[in-house]
Amino acid sequence: MTTRTEQLRALSDEHSAHNYHPLPVVIAEAEGAWVTDVEGRRLLDMLAAYSAVNFGHRHPRLIAAARRQLERVTLVSRAFDHDQFGPFVAELAELAGKEMVLPMNSGAEAVETALKTARKWGYEVKGVPADRANIITFEGNFHGRTTTIISFSTDPDARNSYGPYTPGFRIVPYGDAQALAAAMDENTVGVLVEPIQGEAGVIVPPRGFLTAVRRLCTEHGALMIADEIQSGLGRTGATFAVEHEGVVPDVYVLGKALGGGILPVSAVVADADVLGVFKPGQHGSTFGGNPLACAVGREVIAMLRTGEYQERSRTLGEHMHRRLSALPGDVVREVRGRGLWAGVELNGKARPVSERLLELGVLAKETHETTLRLAPPLVISREDLDWALDRLEIALREF
Ligand SMILES: *Cc1c(COP(=O)(O)O)cnc(C)c1O
Numbered sequence: 001m002t003t004r005t006e007q008l009r010a011l012s013d014e015h016s017a018h019n020y021h022p023l024p025v026v027i028a029e030a031e032g033a034w035v036t037d038v039e040g041r042r043l044l045d046m047l048a049a050y051s052a053v054n055f056g057h058r059h060p061r062l063i064a065a066a067r068r069q070l071e072r073v074t075l076v077s078r079a080f081d082h083d084q085f086g087p088f089v090a091e092l093a094e095l096a097g098k099e100m101v102l103p104m105n106s107g108a109e110a111v112e113t114a115l116k117t118a119r120k121w122g123y124e125v126k127g128v129p130a131d132r133a134n135i136i137t138f139e140g141n142f143h144g145r146t147t148t149i150i151s152f153s154t155d156p157d158a159r160n161s162y163g164p165y166t167p168g169f170r171i172v173p174y175g176d177a178q179a180l181a182a183a184m185d186e187n188t189v190g191v192l193v194e195p196i197q198g199e200a201g202v203i204v205p206p207r208g209f210l211t212a213v214r215r216l217c218t219e220h221g222a223l224m225i226a227d228e229i230q231s232g233l234g235r236t237g238a239t240f241a242v243e244h245e246g247v248v249p250d251v252y253v254l255g256k257a258l259g260g261g262i263l264p265v266s267a268v269v270a271d272a273d274v275l276g277v278f279k280p281g282q283h284g285s286t287f288g289g290n291p292l293a294c295a296v297g298r299e300v301i302a303m304l305r306t307g308e309y310q311e312r313s314r315t316l317g318e319h320m321h322r323r324l325s326a327l328p329g330d331v332v333r334e335v336r337g338r339g340l341w342a343g344v345e346l347n348g349k350a351r352p353v354s355e356r357l358l359e360l361g362v363l364a365k366e367t368h369e370t371t372l373r374l375a376p377p378l379v380i381s382r383e384d385l386d387w388a389l390d391r392l393e394i395a396l397r398e399f
Helices: 004-015 060-070 085-096 107-126 147-151 177-183 209-220 241-245 291-305 308-325 351-359 382-397
Strands: 027-031 034-037 042-045 100-104 134-138 169-172 188-193 223-227 251-254 266-270 332-337 342-346 365-367 371-374
Touching: 042 382, 060 291, 085 100, 085 251, 085 266, 085 291, 100 107, 100 291, 107 134, 107 147, 107 188, 107 223, 107 251, 107 266, 169 177, 177 209, 188 209, 209 223, 209 241, 291 308, 308 332, 308 342, 308 382, 351 365, 351 382
Parallel strands: 134 169, 134 188, 188 223, 223 251
Antiparallel strands: 027 034, 034 042, 100 266, 251 266, 332 342, 342 371, 365 371
């Protein structure tokens, strides 16, 4: 007899491009940190859609904000203003301590927007000769899937067979301030950096690295662009991960949790001397800054202003890291991360562990071959977190 799960997976197997390798589970409902699959199994979500579900599934405040907006107006395009737009950009700018916001939808679009901003700023403000601008990025980076962004990826899966590649990028080792200094010159318009590399396996750079990036950008008159799409909005125990080093970038790139787990909302946030380079018609998006996105985004910002989620991530994160570092050294090589975010580096393949965790009722996913990434919703209870970590111990003991 075929199960509902098997039936549905056969459909997606046959008709969906195979650009993902999902675990054998089909989710039907979710609330808070828990999801229910089509067989009625309850599973604890320890991935939170790579941080897009920081506030848990269907947070009542976010659902209420979305419902209210659904009853009013959902899309007008930027040809007209709507009453959620001004407040959204003002509130997001204030949260980041900047002056201006350029809203987009997906994270990749916001990164593209930041790259265009840096180039345009470089030519029109810094005075770089036409088409000579360079932007520095780091080995192991993940910034999205567009042709330009994968042009500076160092992951063969992300990059191969998509050429010809967009020129104008230099790649240096992550965490290496000396290599960065050597790569920068008078035509460097930006340094694009993840404060913690998520997709690469939750790689935390050496202490002082982000401070060095800030200093080098200032010295060379280049924009420090922090991609906080995954690390930001509470994930590491602070609103932005750069705060752990007291660093203020010129440009924040935000996404994922900004949409409250309801819809894609992304943004570039910077001061007016940077984002002011755009004039009407020079950049845009049909859905960027739409009323529903702004209403949900405003509620996300209001929730972050309480500091409650950052605090949960900090204290529960300490607890999680304490437990993870006590895992047996013969199976766990290293534990990295900050707040409720961890890359557990195993001595073997991570896929069988995430498959075993699924059987034990825990949703987690490997990244690359040997890393298990843990990023539970920040609303997870301590009891549920411990329950998941107990199951991780069981799963690891078997391997
Ligand atoms: C997820 C992610 C992106 C891309 O966001 P999409 O919404 O998937 O396009 C970019 N940068 C970082 C750091 C991410 O984690």
